[in-house]
Amino acid sequence: MMTSTKVKPLLVNYKTLEEFKRFKEYGNQELAMLEDLESNIVENDSESPFFGVYYGSALVARMSLYRVRAKYDKYFVPPQDYLELWKLEVLPDYRDMGFGKDLVEFAKSFELPIKTNPRINSHGFWEKMGFQKANYDVERDLGENPLIWMPTGVEERNANA
C-alpha cells in the first residue's frame, strides 16, 4: 500500500490562495482567508484547515479538515472528537490518479471518526472509501446528506433516539 506522504498541509499565503481559484468549490472560506491576509489579521504562511497534493509545483487536489470537539458530537457513540471533511476536490486533468483516495486515507490516518457532506453523484467514491450514510435526522442534518466513517470501536449514534 502506498503511503500518503504526498499529502501536505497548506499554509495561508497569496500563492496558495491564487491556486485555490482553480477549484470549483471556491467560496466564503477562501474569500475570508484572502481578506484576513490582506488586512494582516493572519500572518503569511499561517496554518489553514486545508491539505493538498502537488503534482510538480501545481496544487492539483485539496480538502479541508476540522477537528470537531466531543461536546459537539451528534454522530458517534461514545461522543468523541471527530473530523469534518469538506471541499475534497481533484482538478479535472488529474482525476483517476488516486489523489482523492490519498487525501481520504490521510484523513483516516488520524484514527478519528470522519463526517462529510458529499456533493451529489460522488457516493460511489465514498462507498469505496468505506463511508456509509448516516441515518438522516432533519433537526441535525437539514439540507445535508451526511456520510460517516468510523474506526474500530466506534458506532453511529442513533440520532432519532
Add this chain to the structure above:
Amino acid sequence: MMTSTKVKPLLVNYKTLEEFKRFKEYGNQELAMLEDLESNIVENDSESPFFGVYYGSALVARMSLYRVRAKYDKYFVPPQDYLELWKLEVLPDYRDMGFGKDLVEFAKSFELPIKTNPRINSHGFWEKMGFQKANYDVERDLGENPLIWMPTGVEERNANA
C-alpha cells in the same frame, strides 16, 4: 405586488415523494421520508418541512424550511429563533416565472431571520432577494457559504468575537 398564495405546505405521501424524484437535490432526506412512510413510522399525509408551488397538478418548485431554536442560534443578535432554508429548486422548464421568488417571499413572511447555504452560482438570485453573505467562521461554517436575511431590528452576530 403578487401575494404568495400559490405556496403550499407539502404533506408526506407517495405522490409527493414520487414528484420529489424530479428535483436534482434528492438525497438522504427524501429517502428517509420514503422509508418512514413504508415502515409506517410516519402516517400518510403527515407534515413535512417542504413547501411547494404547483403548476396545474404538477409540483414545479419546492424548498425546505426548519425553525431553529434561539438556543442554537449562532448567526443573529439578539439570539433568536430563525429559519433554515434549503433545497430551494425550480424545475428547469418552469424557471424565470417567479416561483423561486414566491417561495423566498413566503419564507420571509414569517418575519424571522433566515439562513441558507446556497449552491454555487446562485448568488445573484439571493442578492436580489435581499440576502447577504454572513462573515465566514470556520468553526461554525466549515464547508458552508452561509447567506442570511434579517427583518428590521435584527443584526448579524460577530461570529469571530
